Amino acid sequence: MVMGYRVGIDVGGTFTDITILDEKTGKISVIKIPSTIEDQSIGVINGLQKMNTSFPLEEITYMIHGTTVATNALLERKGAKTAFITTEGFRDILYIGRQTRPHIYDFWAKKPAPVIPRSDSYEIPERIDFAGDILKPLDKMKAIEVIEKIRQKNFESIAVSFLHSYINPEHELKMRELIIKNIPDVYITLSSEVLPEYREYERASTITINAYLQPPIKRYMSRLEDRKNQLNIRPKIHIMQSNGGIISIENASNQSVRTIFSGPAGGALLGPFIAKQVGIQDVITFDMGGTSLDICLTRKRQLRITNESEIDGLPIRVPMIDIHTLGAGGGSIAWIDAGGILQVGPESAGATPGPACYKKEGTQPTVTDANVALGYINPNYFLGGEMQIDLNLAKQSIEKHIASFFNIGIEEAAAGIIDVVNSNMIRGMRVVSVEKGYDPRNFTLIAFGGAGPLHAAAIARELKMPQVIIPPNPGNASALGFLLSDVRYDYVQTYIVSDKHLEIEKFAQIFDKMKCLAYKDLKAEGFQKQEIRLIYTIDMRYLGQSSELNIPIDFEVKTQEDIQKIVETFHQFHEENYGYRMEDEEVMFVNFRLAAIGEVPRLIKTPQPLEDKDPSKALKGTRKVYLEGNWIDASIYERKKLKPGNYIKGPAIIEEYGSTTLILQGMDSEIDAFENIILKFE
C-alpha cells in the first residue's frame, strides 16, 4: 500500500473542518476554514489549497466528504421541480400522511409540507394486490398521457411509487420504460429500487425526497469532482452517509436521500472507535456544540441503526445512526419565563449575534457566558487566543437579565444557568438510556464538540456514570469520525410472512437477490467478494402488532430449523425490549435487510509509552473557579503539553484549541496511551 494522507472534510454551518491523517506517522492534523454556504465546494477547495502548503495534495490516498447540501436543499425547499406518479385513487397519500395533527394542543402547529405540491402528483390506473398479483394491468394509454403532461411542464425529476410495488415491481419498471422513451434525460426514482419496503406513505415520502434532491446533489458533486481534478488529486471522493458508512460519489448522487445527516454520523463513529481503544464495550457519545447536542448510545461497540427517522416532520425510511438531538449548546440563551423561573434554550445566540462575551451584537446571557463568568473558560485563550472574549460583558449580561431578577449574586445566577442547561441535557440522556431500558451507570460518557468537555463531568456525576473520556481534538470530532468509516451499502426487501409459512428456499432467494446487488455495488468500489462483510437483519413483530423490531441474524441460516432459531431470537429480543414474550403468538417476518460493508484499511493508532504521573510540565497556573457554591483555586493545564501517564486531581481545568475540559472536585483524571483524557469519580 502506498502511504500518504487520508483526509476527512466536514462542512458545517460556520466552519469547514479538514482532518488529515498521516498514514506514515499516524499523526492527525486539523485545518479550519470558513464555510461557503452558497457553494460548499468552494470552501472545500479553499481548505485543500490551505492544506497544500504543508501536505502535498498529490500524496492524498483517500478522501471522505460530509456535506449538508442535501439537508439544506430539503429544509429550504430548493430541490428540483419533481413530479410524483402513483396508483389511481391514491395521489393524496403524501398530503394525508398518517392523518395525525402535528401538535395535540397548538392550532398553529404546521403539518409538514411534502416536497411535491398536489398539482404535480399524477395517478395511473393500475393495481397490484398484497400478494403481488396484478388485479388491473397498467393503463398504457393513460400512462403516456400523463408522461406527455409531465414533459410539457418541464419536470427535472420523477418519483414513481405504486401500491405493493415492493412485492412486484413490474408496473414501475414498465412505467420507467415509457418515461425514458418519451423524456430521455429526466431523473427517475422508482420506489421498488430505492426502497422496496411496505407502508405506502413512508415509502412515497422517502422516494419523493430522493427524487427532489437528486439533481441538485448531482450538480454539486460534479462541480466538486471538477474542482478536485483541477488540483490533481487522484483518489475518488467518497461521501459520508447518515448510516455511518461511505459510498462512491456516483451512488451518493443517485441515492441522495442517504446523505442527509452525514455530519452527526461522523461524531457518533468515535463511540465504538474509542471504546475499542480503551477496551470497553458500552458508551454514550455527547457532542455539544454551539447550538445543539447530539447524543448516541452504543452497546458492544455496535452503532445502533434506526430505519425510522424523519427530517422536518417528513419520514425517511433509510438506515441512519440512531442519534438524539436537542437544542442545548454553548449559545443557548438563559431567560426568565412568564411564571418567573429560569429557562435555558432552546433558542440559541449562535455565532451571530453570539453570546454577550463575544463582543458582537449579542446581549442576552448564554451558557458560554455562564462558563466564562464562573472561571471555567479562559477569556484570554478562546480558540487558542485567536478570539478575544470579554469577561465583564458576560457578567453584566447575567447580572442584568438573571441575577437581579432573583436578587442573588452573579456567580450564583451563572451556576443556576449551568445547572438548568445540564438538567435539560440530563433529560435527553435519560431519553436515550433509561427510557430505552439501559442503565447509564453501565456506560462510559465520551464527550466532544466545543462545549461537551466542559459539561460532561457534571452530567456523568448526576447520572452516576463511572467515567468520562475526552478524545484528542474534541472540537473536530466529526471530520475525524469520517476517517473511521467503512464503505457501506444497505438493502431492504419487504416480504410479509408468518413463521409458520416461511420456507427456507424463499428465505435464501430473498437474501441471494440482495447479495447479488451488494457484490455488484462493492465490486464497483474495488472490493473482492472475500473482502465484503455482510450483516443480515430482519424486521419482525407478533401478529397484530403495528411496529417491528430489527433482529440481527448472526448465524448461518441453512435449514428450516434455523428459521425457528430466528424466531427464538425474536422472542428474546422482544423480552429484552418490552419485558415479555408471547410464545403462542404467530411471529411475522416483515422486512429483510442486508448491509454490505467493505472495510477500509486504516492505521491503528499505536499506544504510546506511559510517562510519569507528574503533569507539572503542562501546568499554566491557577485560576479561581466557582464550584459547589465557593470560589476555589483550580490548576490550569495545557492539553498539548500533557503526556500519556500524567495524572491530575480535580478541581482542575485543561485548556486546548477549540475546547476546555472541566475536572470537578472529587474526580481523578489521567492521560492514557492514546492521549485521551480519562475522568473518573473517586
Place this chain on the structure above:
Amino acid sequence: MAQLNIELIRLNVIINALRSISEEMGVTLTRAAYSTNIKDRKDCSCAVYTIDGDMVAQGEFMPIHLGVMPFALKEILKDYPIEELNPGDIIIDNDPYRMGSHMWDVMLFAPIFYEQTPIAIVGNIAHHVDIGGTSGVTFEIFEEGLRIPPIKLVKKGEIQRDILNLILANVRTPKEVKGDLMAQTAAINRGKIGIKELAEKYGPQMLSTYFKEILNYSERMMRSALQEIPDGDAEFKDFIKVEQAPSLFTGQLEETKLEKYKHIRNLIRIQAKIKKQGSDLYIDFSGSGGRFNGINAPWSITLSATYYAVKAVVAPRIPTNSGSYRCIHVKKPEGNSILNAVYPYAVRGCTSNPSQRIADVIIGAFAQLIPEKSSACHQDWPVLMIKGMNPRTNQYFSFVETYAGGLGAKFNEDGIDAAQSHMSNTRNAPTESIEQEYPLRVEEYALIPNTEGAGKFRGGLGLRRRITLLVDAHVLAKVQRNKLKPYGLFGGKDGHKAQIGIITPQGSITKGLPFYIQVAKAGTQIIIESSGGGGWGNPLERDIEAVRNDVINGLVSPERALKVYGVKIDPETGLVDYKETKTIRDKLLSS
C-alpha cells in the same frame, strides 16, 4: 429571601427531574403492557402528586386524562386518608362517579415514604381491553362491566390475590388485563425509585417546598396566559345528534328551531358560558341537555374536555398540573345532565361525545373573546368497524379505524386538511397493511375537493376512504357531523357534511347516511367521507392567489372558486381574470 432564591433558581432542575420521572413511568407502562391499545396507541397517563393529592407533574399522552388524573386521587384520599396508607400499598380504582373515566380506564396509585414519612404519591391510568359488560347499547353502569371503588390491590407489598382473581373473573381477556395491571404496578415502582432519589438528594423538606413552588409557578403561568385575553363574557352552543331510540334513561331531547337546521330531530344541546375576569376563568354549562343512553360524561371527563379546549386556546405549549387549574372555575350542572353523570347512568361512550362537542363549544365561545387564539370548528372523527371471518387465516378479524377530516380555519391561517381532531390523535392504518392483514381492498384514500368551509381563511378538507369487502362482514359505520356541520366563524362557511355511502355488489349506490349497521355481502363497497373544517371570515375576502393555488392543486373547483370566492380562473391555463374577479366580488359584496 436571597437564600431561598439561590435554591429556587434551580426550580427548573426539579421540574425536569419530575418530567423525566413521569415520562419514564409512562415508558415503563407502555413497554411492559400486553395490549396494543396501551403499547401502540399509548392510551395511558402517569403522574406525580403531593401527599395532599395535588398533581405536580403529568406524563400525558391523551388529553382525555387531563381532568381525571388531578381529581381522582383527591376522591381516593377521602376514603383513604394518607395516615391510613402504608409503604408498599397500591390502590386500584375505576369508578366514574368518583372522578374516574369510563370503566375501561383503570387507575393505580401508591404513596411513597421516606424514612416512614409519606413524601409523595405516584399514579397512572391505562385503558384496558375489556372490563366486562355487554357489547351492546348501555343504559345503566351495571351493563358496562366491573366497577371498582378505591381498594388496596397491593397491601404492604403483597398483592391481594383474592381481589385480583375477582377482577380477572369478570373480564373477557384475563391474560391481557393481568399483564396490563402488572405493567401499571411496574410503572409505579419506577416512579417510586425516581422520587426517592430526589428526596435523598434534596431532603424531604426541600422537596415539599419545591412541590409547592412548582404548583405556584404553574398557576402563575396559567394566570399570565389568561391575562392576555380580554375580560368579558361569551356563550356558545352546539348539538350532538343521536341516532338510537330514546329510552327510560333519556332526558329531554330537542328539535332545533334554528333557521339553518329546520326540523332536525333527536338533538342534545351542549352549551357553555365563559367569563374571563382578570386572571380567572369561569365556565358554566347550564342549559346543556339531559342524560342519554351510554354517552353521559362523568364530571371528570367533562373537565378533561374543558381543560383540553382551554389549554389549546390559552396555553398550548405549557405543561399543566393542579396549579394550572386553580384559576379555572367550572360550575358543575346538578340534576339531569349529560355533563355530570350520576349513579347509575351509563357512561361508556363519553370519551368521543360529548367530549368532542364540549371542546367545540368552549373554543366557539373563546372565539368571541379572543379570535386570534381560537379556531373555527374541527371535524368530528367518523368511526368504521368491520368484523368477520378472514379466510386466509381462518380466524375472526376486527378492523377498527377513526378518520381524519378538515380542521377549522383561524383568523390568519387555513385549517389543516385531513387531520385528527381534539380528543384523539391516532394514526391511520396504511393501505398496504390493511390489505395484508384483512380481507379488505382499499379502492381510494383521498382528500375530497370542495368540502372546505369557505372563508377568508378556509377550513381543511375532509377525506374519503373507499373499501371493498372481500368477504361477508358485519359493518358498523358512524359519522357525527352529518346534519349539523362544523361551524364557520365571522362570516366563514360551515364545513361540508360527513357521510357514509354504500355501493352494493350489484352497483346500486346509497349516499348521505349518518349511520350504517349491517351484515354486508362480499363485494360491497363502504365509503366513509369525513367533514371539512369550518371557515373563517368572508370567502369574498380570500386572497386571490390562495384561491388560485387551491384551484391549481385541485382542492377547489374553478366553478366553486367563482361561485363562493368570486374568483374567475381559467381551468385550462390556471390564470386569474383579475378585472372580472373585481367586478364579481364587488357585486357579490354589495348584495
